[in-house]
Amino acid sequence: MKYQILNIGKIENCNGDYILHGDDGSIRLTFYDDGIVRISYDFIALGDILDADVSKRVLTPELVKKAEAGIEENDSEFVLSRNDFQLTVSKENAALSAYWKGILIHGGNIGTSDTVVPSSQVRGFSRYGKNAYARFNFPVADNDEFYGLGDKTGVPDRRGRRFLMFNRDSLGYDASRTDPMYKSVPFFLKSNPVTKALAGIFIDAPCIDYVDFACESEFYYSWQVEGGPYSYFIIAGDDYHAILSRYAQLTGLPYLPPLYSFGFFASSMNYADPDNSRDRILRYFSKVEELGIPCEGLYFSSGYLKADDGKRYAFIWNRKKFPDVKGFVGALKERGYHLCMNLKPGILKTHPWYNELASKGYFIKDEEGKPYTDFFWGGEASLIDFLNPEAFSWWKEKLKETYLEMGCSGIWNDNNEFEMEDPEIGSYRLRTLLPIEMCRASKEAFEEFMPGKRGWIYSRSGYAGIQRYARTWSGDNVSDWVSYKYNQYMSVGFGLSGIPYYGHDLGGFFGDPPSEELLVRSCQSAVFQPRFVIHSWREDGNPTEPWTYPDALEKIKSLIKEHYKFMPYIYSEAIKAAMTGIPIDRNLHLEYPEDDIPNDAVYSLFGDSVIKVPVTEESVESLTLKLPSSEIWYDGRSGEKVPSGVSFSIEAPLDGHAIWFARSGSAIATAPGCRKLSGSFVITDFIVFPSDAEHVNDYFEDDGETMLESGKYNHWRIAVSCDSVRFTLVKKALAVSGRIFSVNGANGFDPDAMGEGETKELCLR
Numbered sequence: 001m002k003y004q005i006l007n008i009g010k011i012e013n014c015n016g017d018y019i020l021h022g023d024d025g026s027i028r029l030t031f032y033d034d035g036i037v038r039i040s041y042d043f044i045a046l047g048d049i050l051d052a053d054v055s056k057r058v059l060t061p062e063l064v065k066k067a068e069a070g071i072e073e074n075d076s077e078f079v080l081s082r083n084d085f086q087l088t089v090s091k092e093n094a095a096l097s098a099y100w101k102g103i104l105i106h107g108g109n110i111g112t113s114d115t116v117v118p119s120s121q122v123r124g125f126s127r128y129g130k131n132a133y134a135r136f137n138f139p140v141a142d143n144d145e146f147y148g149l150g151d152k153t154g155v156p157d158r159r160g161r162r163f164l165m166f167n168r169d170s171l172g173y174d175a176s177r178t179d180p181m182y183k184s185v186p187f188f189l190k191s192n193p194v195t196k197a198l199a200g201i202f203i204d205a206p207c208i209d210y211v212d213f214a215c216e217s218e219f220y221y222s223w224q225v226e227g228g229p230y231s232y233f234i235i236a237g238d239d240y241h242a243i244l245s246r247y248a249q250l251t252g253l254p255y256l257p258p259l260y261s262f263g264f265f266a267s268s269m270n271y272a273d274p275d276n277s278r279d280r281i282l283r284y285f286s287k288v289e290e291l292g293i294p295c296e297g298l299y300f301s302s303g304y305l306k307a308d309d310g311k312r313y314a315f316i317w318n319r320k321k322f323p324d325v326k327g328f329v330g331a332l333k334e335r336g337y338h339l340c341m342n343l344k345p346g347i348l349k350t351h352p353w354y355n356e357l358a359s360k361g362y363f364i365k366d367e368e369g370k371p372y373t374d375f376f377w378g379g380e381a382s383l384i385d386f387l388n389p390e391a392f393s394w395w396k397e398k399l400k401e402t403y404l405e406m407g408c409s410g411i412w413n414d415n416n417e418f419e420m421e422d423p424e425i426g427s428y429r430l431r432t433l434l435p436i437e438m439c440r441a442s443k444e445a446f447e448e449f450m451p452g453k454r455g456w457i458y459s460r461s462g463y464a465g466i467q468r469y470a471r472t473w474s475g476d477n478v479s480d481w482v483s484y485k486y487n488q489y490m491s492v493g494f495g496l497s498g499i500p501y502y503g504h505d506l507g508g509f510f511g512d513p514p515s516e517e518l519l520v521r522s523c524q525s526a527v528f529q530p531r532f533v534i535h536s537w538r539e540d541g542n543p544t545e546p547w548t549y550p551d552a553l554e555k556i557k558s559l560i561k562e563h564y565k566f567m568p569y570i571y572s573e574a575i576k577a578a579m580t581g582i583p584i585d586r587n588l589h590l591e592y593p594e595d596d597i598p599n600d601a602v603y604s605l606f607g608d609s610v611i612k613v614p615v616t617e618e619s620v621e622s623l624t625l626k627l628p629s630s631e632i633w634y635d636g637r638s639g640e641k642v643p644s645g646v647s648f649s650i651e652a653p654l655d656g657h658a659i660w661f662a663r664s665g666s667a668i669a670t671a672p673g674c675r676k677l678s679g680s681f682v683i684t685d686f687i688v689f690p691s692d693a694e695h696v697n698d699y700f701e702d703d704g705e706t707m708l709e710s711g712k713y714n715h716w717r718i719a720v721s722c723d724s725v726r727f728t729l730v731k732k733a734l735a736v737s738g739r740i741f742s743v744n745g746a747n748g749f750d751p752d753a754m755g756e757g758e759t760k761e762l763c764l765r
Contacts, residue, residue, distance in 0.1 A: 136223050244581050
């Protein structure tokens with residue numbers, strides 16, 4: 001049956017929730033400080049059984065507080081207002097319209113009297129023997145654009161596409177069109193550069209069938225929720241930075257990874273799978289040392305769990321390959337290498353512990369209460385139920401025992417999509433919460449094992465809130481130019497979904513080996529990226545490595561060193577993202593809405609100051625691009641001023657340097673000669689680009705490992721003009737003897753000799 005909440009008759013204030021009563025149910029409006037409102041549809045016949053689970057595991061109520069709103073009523077509608085945010089609700093058809101500073105940013109009536117489209121924005125349905133569901137439809141205006149939803153494929157603007165919100169293992173995906181993918185983040189940004197309408201929409205339901213951005217109809221965009229809650233948040237703000245920060249208030253600020261995790265790492269299944277994997281791994285590290293390649297360690301693929309029968313058994317090291325785990329890990333750590341250990345939530349039925357775990361009820365259960373089984377890597381398996389507190393605690397203790405006590409630095413949560421397709425099992429509607437809980441177990445394990453220090457946590461899958469626990473990457477991409485190009489769009493998409501710490505497998509994970517050109521271009525793009533990892537799997541056993549092509553080795557080594565050179569800037573931008581939720585990699589079309597920058601431009605703003613320009617086409621020697629007219633820009637390679645607001649061409653050599661541009665007034669922190677990421681940078685040289693009008697930069701630094709919320713970081717405010725640069729120490733909580741700050745390689749001074757509030761001014765000429 002279909003249910004519609006129509007004919008709104010009255011409104012009441014119930015402990016800060018404004019409830020509008022109508023036919024078939026009510027609509028609950030809850031205002032929060034700073035431009036956030038939740039709209040919840042309570043259908044009498046459908047119920048809302050999942051609300052508590054979602055609120056407890058995804059939302060962060062400590063960061064947002066309820067707020068009072070003013071109420072007005074006229075003949076046709078109720079009007080609720082708080083500061084610049086106003087909502088109107090039609091009495092007749094319950095159509096909701098949201099305004100920010102007088103601009104309609106969401107809602108209204110769909111179509112006209114002559115169009116056959118849904119008359120209600122939200123409709124609930126019940127069906128015999130199956131879960132209830134609700135459909136949401138809202139009008140689309142000309143020029144509306146849509147961004148976000150996680151690691152979705154294609155160009156950044158999602159308009160015209162329909163996405164399944166089902167986390168799927170997507171080995172070898174086509175980055176231009178595959179759907180679904182690993183992560184389903186039910187948050188998106190709706191932007192209209194003509195009307196200036198801008199809104200964030202967060203659907204706080206764990207079981208969303210699809211989100212449709214005017215693919216089904218040019219008149220509306222829509223989504224469908226199964227099992228409740230039948231609600232969503234509207235997030236308003238003056239710009240998209242404010243909206244993303246408010247989304248982070250709702251679902252959690254990003255968890256800052258340790259400094260070393262931003263460096264260069266090796267990774268391949270081909271290292272850990274062979275019988276001689278220990279020797280192969282040691283040879284790799286000897287090789288990077290011999291060649292002088294900076295390297296922080298290894299993403300340790302699951303081959304270390306591979307038993308004699310060829311199966312991968314969670315938590316059980318293969319002791320023939322690694323007879324002394326603690327000694328092996330400890331020796332590598334002494335050499336300065338960190339290991340991030342791959343682990344999967346599926347327990348094969350042949351696992352030695354399977355029956356014991358089943359008897360304890362640690363697995364997800366089927367409709368008969370027995371362990372749910374499905375095909376997993378290696379055969380039939382059951383999945384750990386991370387919503388079961390006892391199973392959660394068991395997993396957490398095994399992480400400490402198997403990895404942290406052995407000296408391992410990171411946990412790599414892999415194959416954790418929880419691809420349950422049977423709607424009859426109880427966990428089906430909560431499946432998207434399971435990767436979140438798996439990563440929460442990792443974070444708690446680190447917090448308990450090494451209090452006050454940050455853990456290194458990765459996750460391939462996720463949902464809203466994954467940023468509170470883990471960083472991520474774009475999964476098992478293909479070694480081709482299509483994947484490489486569209487992965488650049490995914491960089492921006494991650495940030496617009498609240499996930500600032502992303503990465504891609506450079507050169508591609510799957511398929512034929514990359515060409516020499518593709519591998520070098522991939523590494524060029526990673527100079528300004530939070531993750532620099534060459535990761536692959538090759539059937540012939542030979543992974544992609546920096547020395548795969550002898551003629552490319554020096555170029556790739558130079559690019560890795562350049563990544564380390566810019567690490568102070570990259571890491572400072574990462575700290576800002578953790579504090580605000582504003583992404584590191586930013587779409588120029590959204591960043592400069594007044595400029596005519598196409599929303600599918602492959603180049604983007606990386607942090608506050610740098611435009612990075614990846615070369616994503618084969619056999620290209622030059623590029624044409626257009627930089628925002630509201631700024632003055634300099635070529636980072638030559639230091640020369642370049643045109644703004646008009647198209648111009650640049651050379652794009654296949655060499656050991658990234659292509660980048662700097663904003664006038666920037667002070668870009670670099671670490672000349674840095675080859676290892678440990679503690680503070682000994683020398684920090686600021687590349688300064690002068691500005692006619694004073695421009696202020698914020699620079700943050702810490703020890704690379706202490707929890708950010710402890711406040712143990714330094715905050716510098718660096719004001720740049722045409723002839724001077726002024727350093728002001730806003731906050732001081734870190735001092736290391738022997739450090740030097742310099743500007744353009746000169747005028748060095750001791751930053752730790754300065755006290756909080758003090759200023760140091762240097763002449764640029």
